[in-house]
Amino acid sequence: MRSAGKGFFITLEGGEGAGKSTQHVHIVAWLEAHGKEVVEAREPGGTEVSEEIRQVLLDTRNAGLDSQAELLLLFAARAQLLQQVIRPALAAGKVVVSDRFTDASYAYQGGGRQLGVAAVAALEQFIHPDLQPDLTLLFDVPIKQGMQRVAGRGAADRFEIESIQFFERVRNTYLERAAAFPRRFRVIDAGQGQDQVWQQVQDILQGLPGL
């Protein structure tokens, strides 16, 4: 927990079809019902500049996007979001709930695209050496189950058309990070139905001292 007046930073992480978006809505509603001022974010995006960057990243026409360029664009969007949204909200004592943050870069670009941990760590050190989430909820779902859920959604974006091996690396990297940072990570079994997943999340939220 952070000291009073410094806000609280919650990040939601996980692979495709893990149900993050649905749980995001529940979490925000729960926090507001408990009297918290909540600021929502979604990566990449959340500012005008970051949304422009998001369009470049998700565009399937950019299939030739270089992996290093992708990682740098994600951190550019993140730097802007931090400066414009996350840091001011935390400084004002609010709760920030972000759909993805730097752990996603470790998982997708460091692991999935195999750029490695060191490159991601250097960028993390550049833009937020001083800041980590207070709580990271990792919605973990077996790859095939997640992909079946996504398949029902219609047109796939540039990330969703990656291979099974890519998503296995993403998932493994997430789980490795959860094991490496047990203080802030909570792994949710997101293979269950939405109600059971929300029950798991709610138990975690209720157990947070001082939130």
Next chain:
Amino acid sequence: MRSAGKGFFITLEGGEGAGKSTQHVHIVAWLEAHGKEVVEAREPGGTEVSEEIRQVLLDTRNAGLDSQAELLLLFAARAQLLQQVIRPALAAGKVVVSDRFTDASYAYQGGGRQLGVAAVAALEQFIHPDLQPDLTLLFDVPIKQGMQRVAGRGAADRFEIESIQFFERVRNTYLERAAAFPRRFRVIDAGQGQDQVWQQVQDILQGLPGL
């Protein structure tokens, strides 16, 4: 000089109003007249993705663009340009002439925006640890003279509306880099008229062994 078959990489650097664009045209014409296959680049830009990034960077509506985000966007555009244009051209033995490259990030973001050398060096190390220009022409012009030239051009972009102090830091950083890397840098007195500047450039090109 690089070994035969590895191409030759020329970068043009300098502040506002240094006359880089005019000289760029002369240099390319000279190289082609001497039988070289030339690939031209302009930073930020030169690929579809990089041009999209350029638009975000130069847009005066983005006056609130975070300095770190700016640096990361520049390196994202550069990574894409390297992968898609510069590396293939050099591998094919061509001469690449790029209007700006990483020295510009040292000068504008490291110096001008005061992000420091270490951040730029880390990004350089990430995307081109193995590659440096063979020749960097630094078109050096006193700040006031450069700004008077730019003032005649019409609407200023987001970089051109910076303060005199900003441009002094840019110029000083460029000159420091030229002093630190004398093997590849040549400083051109760009305060002279276009014909005299071109004469200086031509003397340098003619003196390059094996080009």
